Amino acid sequence: MADETSPRQAALHEVVQDIPREGRCFEIEELSVAYAGKTALSGLNLYVPRHRVTAFIGPSGCGKSTLLRAFNRLHDLNDDVDRQGRIMLEGQEIHAPEVDVADLRRRVGMVFQTPNPFPMSIYENVAFGLRLQAALPKRRRDEVIEWALESAALWDEVKHRLHDSALSLSGGQQQRLVIARTLAVQPEVLLLDEPASALDPISTLKIEELIRTLKSHLTLVLVTHNMQQAARVSDYTAFLEGGELIEYGATDTLFTNPRLARTENYITGRTDR
Amino acid sequence: MRKLLPRRRLLIEGPGAWLAAGGVALSLLMVLALLALIAGRGLAHFWPPDIEAVTLVSGERFAGQPVREQGLPGQASGSERLYRTGNRDLDGDQWRWVEVNAIDTRTTPEDLVIIERRRWGPFIGRLLRLEGPEAQWTASDGAALWRELEERMARVSQLRHERDALHNHRLEPLAEHVDDSAMSPSEEDELREIKARILALQDAMQRDHVVLESLSGQRLELSLEALIEVKRPNAMSLLAKLASWGEGVWRFLSEGPRAANTAGGVWPAIFGTVMMVLLMSVLVTPFGVLAAVYLNEVAPQGRLTRLVRIGVRNLAGVPSIVYGVFGLGVFVYGIGGSLDSLFFADELPSPTFGTGGLLWASLTLALLTLPVVIVATEEGLARIPDSQREGALALGATRSEALRRVVLPMAVPAMLTGVILAIARAAGEVAPLMLVGVAKLASQVPVDDEFPFIHLERKFMHLGYHIFDAGFHGGDVQAAMPLVYATALLLVLVIVVLNLTAILLRHTIRARHVVQAHR
Ligand SMILES: Nc1ncnc2c1ncn2[C@@H]1O[C@H](COP(=O)(O)OP(=O)(O)O)[C@@H](O)[C@H]1O
Ligand SMILES: [Mg+2]
Numbered sequence: 005m006a007d008e009t010s011p012r013q014a015a016l017h018e019v020v021q022d023i024p025r026e027g028r029c030f031e032i033e034e035l036s037v038a039y040a041g042k043t044a045l046s047g048l049n050l051y052v053p054r055h056r057v058t059a060f061i062g063p064s065g066c067g068k069s070t071l072l073r074a075f076n077r078l079h080d081l082n083d084d085v086d087r088q089g090r091i092m093l094e095g096q097e098i099h100a101p102e103v104d105v106a107d108l109r110r111r112v113g114m115v116f117q118t119p120n121p122f123p124m125s126i127y128e129n130v131a132f133g134l135r136l137q138a139a140l141p142k143r144r145r146d147e148v149i150e151w152a153l154e155s156a157a158l159w160d161e162v163k164h165r166l167h168d169s170a171l172s173l174s175g176g177q178q179q180r181l182v183i184a185r186t187l188a189v190q191p192e193v194l195l196l197d198e199p200a201s202a203l204d205p206i207s208t209l210k211i212e213e214l215i216r217t218l219k220s221h222l223t224l225v226l227v228t229h230n231m232q233q234a235a236r237v238s239d240y241t242a243f244l245e246g247g248e249l250i251e252y253g254a255t256d257t258l259f260t261n262p263r264l265a266r267t268e269n270y271i272t273g274r275t276d277r
Numbered sequence: 278m279r280k281l282l283p284r285r286r287l288l289i290e291g292p293g294a295w296l297a298a299g300g301v302a303l304s305l306l307m308v309l310a311l312l313a314l315i316a317g318r319g320l321a322h323f324w325p326p327d328i329e330a331v332t333l334v335s336g337e338r339f340a341g342q343p344v345r346e347q348g349l350p351g352q353a354s355g356s357e358r359l360y361r362t363g364n365r366d367l368d369g370d371q372w373r374w375v376e377v378n379a380i381d382t383r384t385t386p387e388d389l390v391i392i393e394r395r396r397w398g399p400f401i402g403r404l405l406r407l408e409g410p411e412a413q414w415t416a417s418d419g420a421a422l423w424r425e426l427e428e429r430m431a432r433v434s435q436l437r438h439e440r441d442a443l444h445n446h447r448l449e450p451l452a453e454h455v456d457d458s459a460m461s462p463s464e465e466d467e468l469r470e471i472k473a474r475i476l477a478l479q480d481a482m483q484r485d486h487v488v489l490e491s492l493s494g495q496r497l498e499l500s501l502e503a504l505i506e507v508k509r510p511n512a513m514s515l516l517a518k519l520a521s522w523g524e525g526v527w528r529f530l531s532e533g534p535r536a537a538n539t540a541g542g543v544w545p546a547i548f549g550t551v552m553m554v555l556l557m558s559v560l561v562t563p564f565g566v567l568a569a570v571y572l573n574e575v576a577p578q579g580r581l582t583r584l585v586r587i588g589v590r591n592l593a594g595v596p597s598i599v600y601g602v603f604g605l606g607v608f609v610y611g612i613g614g615s616l617d618s619l620f621f622a623d624e625l626p627s628p629t630f631g632t633g634g635l636l637w638a639s640l641t642l643a644l645l646t647l648p649v650v651i652v653a654t655e656e657g658l659a660r661i662p663d664s665q666r667e668g669a670l671a672l673g674a675t676r677s678e679a680l681r682r683v684v685l686p687m688a689v690p691a692m693l694t695g696v697i698l699a700i701a702r703a704a705g706e707v708a709p710l711m712l713v714g715v716a717k718l719a720s721q722v723p724v725d726d727e728f729p730f731i732h733l734e735r736k737f738m739h740l741g742y743h744i745f746d747a748g749f750h751g752g753d754v755q756a757a758m759p760l761v762y763a764t765a766l767l768l769v770l771v772i773v774v775l776n777l778t779a780i781l782l783r784h785t786i787r788a789r790h791v792v793q794a795h796r
Contacts, residue, residue, distance in 0.1 A: 078667060083577055110673030120664040122683055132682070133672035182668070189673060 029054040029193060029223040030075060035089035037070050037079065044070045045247045048089070052193075057215060057224045059238035059255065061231060063270065067247045068227040072195050075225065076112040077105055093193075110137075113186035114195040118202050119178035121170035121185075126162050129170045129181055133189035148188055156184035157214050176207025183214065193223045201229065212237050231271060235259050243267050312769070319766035322759030323525030325510040325518055328389040328401060330492060331360070331375070332382045340389055340401050340492040341373060342510075344755070349376065359755070363391065363401035367495045371398050372755050387512040388416060392489070393505035395535075398756070400499075402491040404507070409485045426507060429485045433501045440478040447471050529763060534718065534743075543764055549635075549715075549737035550771055554704050556639035557646065558696050564643070565650025565699075566685075566692055572651070573658040574680060586655075593648035601709025604641030609633055609713055633714030635737050641713045642706060646699035653698060657691020658684065693783035697776055704772040707741035715742045717750070740768040 030052035037045040045067045052058050060068045070079075077098060079085040091098050098108055110133065121129050130149045134140060140148070149166075153159040158180040162173070170181055179199060186194060196215070200208040215224055215237050228234050234241050235255060242252040243266075251258060251267045262268045289297065326342045333339075341360030349355045357376050365371040392400040407414045407426050414422040448471050451464065460468070482502040489497045508521065532542030568589075576582045613630035621630070630636070661684055669679035707715075716736035748754075748761040 076671060078670065081667075081670070106673045106675050109671055114667075114671040116664055116667065116671075118664060120662070120668040122665065122668065123687060132669070133674075135682075136672065136674050136678060185672065 027053050029094065030225075031090075031092040031095075032074075033090045033092075035071075035074060035091060036087070037067070037074060038086045039082075040084040041086070043247055045074075048249050050242060050249055050252060052223060052225060053240060054223050055219055055221070056239040057219050057226055057237055059226045059228060059234035059241045060244060061228060061234050061241060061270075062244035062250075064229065066244045068244060069197055070247075071244070072114070072197050072225060072227055075193070075195055076109045076114055078109075078114070080105060106136075110189050111191055112193045112195060113189070113191035115179070115182050115186060115197065115199050117198040119175055119182050121173070121178050121181050123169065123171060125167045126170050126173070126181060127166040130185045130188050132185060137189070152184040152188035153181075155187050155218070156180045157210060158184055174207070176203045176210060179203060179207070179211060180214065183211075187218075191222070193225065194218065196224065196226045198227055198229065200233065208233075231259075243270060245270070315762050315766045315769070318759060319763035320526075322763050323522045323529065325391075325508055325513065325521050325525075327385045327511050328391060329360070329383045330386055330389060331380055333375070333379050334381045335379070338492045339373065342391070342401070344372075346377070361399075361401075361755070363399035364397075364491050364495075366397040367491055367493075367497065371753070385511045387509065389511055390489075390507055390509050392507050394499070395503050395505060398753075400489055400491075400497065402489055404487060405490050405496075406488040407485065408488065426487070430501055430504060430507070433482050433485075436478050436482045437502075440475055440482070443471060443475055443478070448475065530767075534747075543738075543740065543743055543767065546738040546740045546743040546764070547767065547771060550704060550740045550768070551775070553635060553639050553642070553710075553737060553739065554700055554775055556635065557642045557703050558700060560639055560643040561646050561650050561699055562692065562696055565647050565695060566654050568647070569651045569654035569658060570680065570685075573655050574684065589648050589651050593652070597645055597706050598708045598712075600641055600645045601712035604637055604644070604709060604713040605633075608637040608640055613637060632736075633712065634735055635714060635732070638710050638714035638737070641709050642703040645706065645709065646703050649698045649702060650692070650695035653695030654688060654692045657688040657694070660691070661687050690783050690787045693779055693786070697779040697783070700775050700779060701772060704775060705741060705768070707739065707745060710739055710742060715739045717742075717746050740764055740771060744768065 028051045030050075032048055032050045032052075035045060035048040036043065048071065060071060062068055073079055074087065074091060075093075075098075079087060093108070093112065096103070122132060124132075127149060130152050131145060134145055134148060150159060150163075153162060158177060161177060162168075162181075165172075170178065173181060179202075183194075183199075200211045203211065212233065215226065218224060219239075226234070226238060238255045240253065241255045241258045243250045243258070243262075245266065251262060251264050253263075258267065259271060262271060268274075328340050328342055330340050331338065339360070339362055341362035344359040344361055346356050346358045349357055355376065355378055357374050358380075360373045360375060361371060362368065362373045363371050388403055390400075390402065390404050394400060403416070404422070404426075405416060407422055407429070409425075409429065414425050416422065418425075448468075451468055451471070479502075483500045485501045487499055487501065487504070489499065491497070510518065510521075513521065529542045530547065531544050533545055534543065535541035572582060572586060572589075576585075609632060613632065613634075616630040665683055665687065666679055669683045670676070674682065714736055716738055718738070744761050744764045747757045747764065
């Protein structure tokens, strides 16, 4: 154990040093998460750089989703989850008592693996988050909704049918609608948990394009099991396995020149270890 | 909109399949037979059958409507026929069994009448004369007699209407007021004047008479005030009979019962049943939904919650009479008794809420149907995928906002399913109602134009109890039987209509709120 820990820490150290402190959106220290006593993440340390796309890759069940759901405290809902360690968003501990969870979740938006539009109209889906906050005049709300749909590259497809049911959209459109409704409340961070895994190649491409454009004003965290996708859209990539962070670095470096054999094996698809 | 995969099924062949199909056919046949029986017997009741003038071999004559025929008891051959002969005041009974062999001739003369009367049931025989103060008409006047009769009966019902209005809107409020305080001279005058007018109206109603004669030769003189309806079924065309049938059905639906529930209509019972079911739905829905939300969305899913859930499910199996006893003990005597001693002390010892009534009956049935609503709502909540809840929370909704804006609207169809099941169960319950507020005969329906308009403390009539009472407590079983069938048919129809309303409501809501399918 001990001899494996030190090179990994060293590898991480190198990446961390690349990112100036003011460029760090999330800082995670010694994060451990367990489901009903079963460890899913153990002692994680990592930074998420601001206005960049960070990808989490790793075999299924390694704890990617668990990590992502820690960022917006979705684990709070589950009484069986035990969390240790600290998560800082822009320098503030998100578990501090003065933090309002609802406000945190508005700042840290999340898109799930399966599109989950509400069974309402397209318009109402995007307006949902807005209606939770101080009432906007209808004119202003309509503007925000148009802007959000535009940002999610969906406006042209739905502008004539805003009051149709959201469930009448295709899977790819639904996922972009979910992104639009998240963007409407103007988050600082967007968490994407395998957002394209249920979609066809064309829809996947659209989502990837979207991710690239959004990073100009958002911090994005992308979980994916698709290595090409991580390589295509992310600036940094973290490789997790068995609930631990194995390697984390600039995407180019990690894919072309991984430091550890475990990473290389995973990237190249070799399973012999 | 969403495609359904073809269902995969186990295909059984051979005797197993026949057995299964036979089971379905048998149940279907039983339901259809049941409906056909009550519909046939119930609806036939309003058809005006011809009146036969029967001459027996012995020379005796009588008139009556044939009801049914059966074999002679204890004999291999021969049969006897039941006639409805009316004239209970003249003959002592309005039914007569006659051996078919003893009948000499049967004819259907057109001048035979059947007259529904306020007392003594129907009269069957001939109308000899109509006597007014200024003139009289006999059978030889033909159509003029019948026209005159119709006009004069309309006059009587107009007078009756005036009298009732005077009684209900002038006399009663005044008398009530006078109960509370001493009468002033002007009030005394008013009271005297109203009483005099009522008496005058009653005299006027007695003005005209008919002279009737039964086929056995007995004569009878009746004031028009005592008649409800005069019909000559033998002279009626098929169309006229059909109209008379429709009128009969309408009067059954719109009028109150007469003759100890063995004649007349069932309007108060329809009204009471529907009111009680609606009130029950209004009471049970919020409680059931709150309980289901707590069990499914709020409570930690531990052993205790599971235990409570099992308990709730088993409550649905408790016999309804047990709920009746509970309602009587807790609602009527407990809560109702305390209400009386707190707020209606000056009415005591006559109870206001401390006796069975609409409110207590509805509450008891709400309790009875609570498990059904809880279970159905819980199943609906459990079907909503977690991704919907997380989607709302991830947008910055608090738990209660996610519940109110996403989860509950999606669960509305399931809640309505619960209410539909509750209605289906509650509308047919009779046993518990007998303990907590149903009445054999309620003089007032629980809703009227008197403040506060809905009188929750009043006793009410119920179709289910009406069936029981008319069928088994009335003196005249033969007369009550068709009414029992008709009321049973009506009860089924009322339940169907109530359910259809709820189903339609659910359908509309579902169309608006398409529930996302699992993927
Ligand atoms: N709600 C849960 N309850 C119990 N165990 C869970 C739950 N969610 C995930 N796990 C377990 O935690 C581990 C990590 O899961 P997850 O983060 O979903 O993996 P990934 O997203 O990388 O596939 C797995 O072993 C999984 O079985
Ligand atoms: Mg996952």
